[in-house]
Amino acid sequence: xxxxxxxxxxxxxxxxxxxxxxxxxxxxxxxxxxxxxxxxxxxxxxxxxxxxxxxxxxxxxxxxxxxxxxxxxxxxxxxxxxxxxxxxxxxxxxxxxxxxxxxxxxxxxxxxxxxxxxxxxxxxxxxxxxxxxxxxxxxxxxxxxxxxxxxxxxxxxxxxxxxxxxxxxxxxxxxxxxxxxxxxxxxxxxxxxxxxxxxxxxxxxxxxxxxxxxxxxxxxxxxxxxxxxxxxxxxxxxxxxxxxxxxxxxxxxxxxxxxxxxxxxxxxxxxxxxxxxxxxxxxxxxxxxxxxxxxxxxxxxxxxxxxxxxxxxxxxxxxxxxxxxxxxxxxxxxxxxxxxxxxxxxxxxxxxx
Numbered sequence: 001x002x003x004x005x006x007x008x009x010x011x012x013x014x015x016x017x018x019x020x021x022x023x024x025x026x027x028x029x030x031x032x033x034x035x036x037x038x039x040x041x042x043x044x045x046x047x048x049x050x051x052x053x054x055x056x057x058x059x060x061x062x063x064x065x066x067x068x069x070x071x072x073x074x075x076x077x078x079x080x081x082x083x084x085x086x087x088x089x090x091x092x093x094x095x096x097x098x099x100x101x102x103x104x105x106x107x108x109x110x111x112x113x114x115x116x117x118x119x120x121x122x123x124x125x126x127x128x129x130x131x132x133x134x135x136x137x138x139x140x141x142x143x144x145x146x147x148x149x150x151x152x153x154x155x156x157x158x159x160x161x162x163x164x165x166x167x168x169x170x171x172x173x174x175x176x177x178x179x180x181x182x183x184x185x186x187x188x189x190x191x192x193x194x195x196x197x198x199x200x201x202x203x204x205x206x207x208x209x210x211x212x213x214x215x216x217x218x219x220x221x222x223x224x225x226x227x228x229x230x231x232x233x234x235x236x237x238x239x240x241x242x243x244x245x246x247x248x249x250x251x252x253x254x255x256x257x258x259x260x261x262x263x264x265x266x267x268x269x270x271x272x273x274x275x276x277x278x279x280x281x282x283x284x285x286x287x288x289x290x291x292x293x294x295x296x297x298x299x300x301x302x303x304x305x306x307x308x309x310x311x312x313x314x315x316x317x318x319x320x321x322x323x324x325x326x327x328x329x330x331x332x333x334x335x336x337x338x339x340x341x342x343x344x345x346x347x348x349x350x351x352x353x
Contacts, residue, residue, distance in 0.1 A: 030075050030098045035064050046157065047105065049087040055075075056105070065092050065101055072098060081106040089157040102324035110156060117150040117168065119277030120203045126150075126168070126275065130161045138148035140165045145242075146196040146272030148172055175278060186238060188223040189268070198223075198266050199276035199284040203234035208302050209279050216283040217290040218305065225295065237273035243270040262296035298322075 002014040035091035037043045045063045048054055053076055057069035066072045074080040088110030092101055113135055117126055130140055140161035148165070149172035157165050180192045189195055202216045219229055236245050238258030254261075260269040276284075295303040299322040300310050306312035 022062040032097060033095040034097050035067055035095070035103065036286075037092075038064050041094050042091045042110070043094070044091050044204065046089045047085075047087045051085075051087060053082050053085065060101065065096065066098050072102070075099075076104055079106075079238075085244055086110070097296055113157060114154045115146065115164065116152040117275070119150040119275045120200075120282065121150065122274055123148060124241070127161075127165070130164060133161075136161045136164065138162055143169060143273070144192070146200055148275040149175055150277045178280065179281055179285045184287065187285070188220055194268055194273075195284050196275055196276065196281070197272045198272045199280040200272035201229065201231050201233060201269075202261075202283060203280040205231060206303065211302060212279050213286075213288050214281040214290065214292065214305060215295065215303070215351040216280070217287040218286055218292050219294055220284070221290065221293050223267065225293070226266075228264075228266060229268070231262045234260045234262045234269050234273055237269075242274055243317065267348050 003230060004256065043065050045059060045065060047059060053073055054069070057066070057072040057076075060072060061069040073082075075098060076085070077101065077262055084100045084106050086105060088108065090104060092104070092110050113133075117129065121129075123145050125301060126140045126148050127140055130136060135156065135157045137158050143165065148168045151168070151173075153164060153167055155167075159284070159285065168330070176192050176196065180195065183195070189198065196264045198219060200215070201204065202212055203217060206215050207211060219231070221227075227246055228297040232249055235249055235253060235256075237241070238260030239245065239253060239256070251276035251279070254263055257264055262269060290305075291307040292305045294306045294309065294315075296315050296319050298304045298314065298315075299319065304318075306315055312321075
């Protein structure tokens with residue numbers, strides 16, 4: 001009997017040691033450093049929607065993120081994470097512990113991709129940017145002009161292009177609603193879409209953010225006084241749909257009748273000519289109080305403003321002088337043309353009348 005008790009006790013101690021060793025090994029597998037990445041510092045794994053826990057564990061083991069799919073399954077079940085696993089694209093650093101991996105998946109710390117939409121693009125141009133994103137899916141038709149807010153947007157791999165585009169449109173609606181509610185009184189338009197149309201012209205007229213409020217004030221002053229807007233970007237939109245013209249506007253194009261030729265039509269064009277950004281929208285809905293009605297390029301990328309035609313004409317004369325200097329310097333630096341080379345048609349260089 002004594003020998004039997006000794007044998008049983010010895011077996012129990014051995015079993016306890018084995019169990020404890022197994023537990024320590026499992027804890028080390030769970031909390032200790034994981035495998036090294038097969039290449040680089042990160043391992044990317046995409047977990048599909050609807051994947052079961054064994055499929056997720058197997059995917060992680062095959063990718064070299066965890067050493068044991070069985071222990072991962074057990075850990076997920078013991079911690080309760082098995083019921084809250086989130087699909088998506090994940091990046092795990094080299095040697096990430098199984099605890100870290102499980103926590104990332106349970107909390108949905110997926111990789112976020114992003115797309116940046118510059119101010120002043122047409123809706124077709126925005127859709128073309130989305131079409132070039134190979135990590136998106138589906139098709140997205142171009143929405144109405146001016147309905148997108150140019151900004152940087154995040155998305156998941158495989159997300160539908162139409163869904164990403166809707167984010168941009170919802171952001172524009174939210175911003176426009178907030179700005180319209182706080183708009184300055186006495187503005188010369190009655191609908192938010194008219195404000196967007198004006199903001200799109202302001203956006204295309206100047207690339208300097210600091211000038212947008214002043215340019216907005218000029219066009220609003222023109223509307224108030226019954227002057228035509230006479231904006232070159234509207235003429236270009238009527239010709240190319242907003243694509244770059246690649247040259248100056250010709251005199252014949254200034255006289256070309258389109259719904260967007262603000263040298264010929266009164267008031268605003270029928271639609272926006274681009275998608276304006278936050279600054280342009282804010283400038284139009286809360287412009288500074290000025291008497292300025294004219295502006296012309298100053299040769300440095302900005303503009304010089306005037307309240308009277310006399311003052312404006314002097315500014316235009318200065319700009320013409322700058323143009324001539326630039327043309328002369330360019331001619332002196334260029335090689336001589338071949339005999340018989342055709343002349344290029346003259347083009348109008350932008351200047352507000």
